Amino acid sequence: QFFYRHVLNQHWEWLNIVxxxxxxxxxxxxxxxEVSIVISLTHKLRYQVCFLALYSMGLRLxxxxxxxxxDIDSQMMQVHIRNAxxxxxxxxxxxxxxLLALRYYWQTHRHPRLIFPGKDGKxxxxxxxxxxxxxxxxxxxxxxxxxxxxxxxxxHSYATHxxxxxxxxxxxQTLLGxxxxxxxxxxxxxxxxxxxxxxxxxxxxxxxxxxxWECNL
Numbered sequence: 001q002f003f004y005r006h007v008l009n010q011h012w013e014w015l016n017i018v019x020x021x022x023x024x025x026x027x028x029x030x031x032x033x034e035v036s037i038v039i040s041l042t043h044k045l046r047y048q049v050c051f052l053a054l055y056s057m058g059l060r061l062x063x064x065x066x067x068x069x070x071d072i073d074s075q076m077m078q079v080h081i082r083n084a085x086x087x088x089x090x091x092x093x094x095x096x097x098x099l100l101a102l103r104y105y106w107q108t109h110r111h112p113r114l115i116f117p118g119k120d121g122k123x124x125x126x127x128x129x130x131x132x133x134x135x136x137x138x139x140x141x142x143x144x145x146x147x148x149x150x151x152x153x154x155x156h157s158y159a160t161h162x163x164x165x166x167x168x169x170x171x172x173q174t175l176l177g178x179x180x181x182x183x184x185x186x187x188x189x190x191x192x193x194x195x196x197x198x199x200x201x202x203x204x205x206x207x208x209x210x211x212x213w214e215c216n217l
Contacts, residue, residue, distance in 0.1 A: 027156045028147035029190050035157060037143050038136070046127060047135040049105040050116060054151055056098045058158040058175055060085065061133075061151045065126045067115040069106070074099055081177070090177045160190045 004012045030038065035055055042048045053064045063081050071080045077094045084090060102115060111117040118125030132151055140149045147153075159172050173184040188194055 024186075026186070026190060027153055028149055029160050030145070030147070030149060030153065030157045032161060034143070034145060035154070038139050038145070041143060042135060042139045044135065045105055045108065046116065047132060049101045050127070050132055051136065051151075051154060052098055052101050054154040055158050056095045057092045058155050058162075059092075060155060061129060064151075065116045065129065065132070067102075068113050069111075069115065070113075072099070072102065072115070084177050086177075086179065088177060090174070092175055156187070156190070159184070159187045163187055164191045164193055 001012045004010045039048055039051050039055075042051060050064055053059060053067070054061065057064075057079060059081065063084055066082070067079070071082065072094065073080065074094070077096070077099070078091045079094045081090050081092060106115060109117060113123075114126065116127040118127055136149065136151055140147070155176070159176055162172050162175070163169070169181065169184055169188070172187065173181050176184060178184045
């Protein structure tokens with residue numbers, strides 16, 4: 001539009017473009033028991049700790065592997081997530097078990113700055129994303145879990161499980177760093193409580209019907 005109007009001095013004609021409808025798919029969610037099994041049966045410690053960090057703090061994969069020693073505040077029991085999606089920082093609670101796991105893993109490499117350094121020995125190298133994804137797919141297959149699970153689904157599971165425990169939607173939005181509450185609200189469709197309540201209401205609605213033909217069944 002700028003090129004036409006200010007360079008060519010020609011009229012810009014708007015075109016009526018038909019946008020295809022957006023497809024909204026619900027992600028697969030692991031149960032807390034499945035999360036425990038997946039982390040426990042993961043073969044390598046670095047992946048175990050990474051999966052725990054992803055789930056227990058609701059992190060995106062890029063946020064987890066970029067964690068630095070200085071981001072971990074063991075006094076306030078919180079983690080500073082820097083330059084997240086949209087260039088925003090946020091603080092997330094640090095569970096005690098996650099702190100212990102991060103410390104234990106860090107002692108295996110003692111990198112002066114990074115929590116999850118790469119294996120090539122370069123000072124700024126991070127752990128390989130592809131390796132994390134492959135490790136998760138492998139353990140999901142070995143656990144005989146027939147769901148489409150990626151590292152990001154651990155974040156989805158975190159949000160869903162918090163809602164099931166009664167945490168309000170606004171707090172979950174803050175933890176995840178979502179701009180819109182509508183983005184967070186989709187997790188309400190994934191909770192077992194919501195599904196049970198919905199099924200109960202549907203059954204009650206149907207049970208109130210008076211159907212004469214049923215007496216012949």
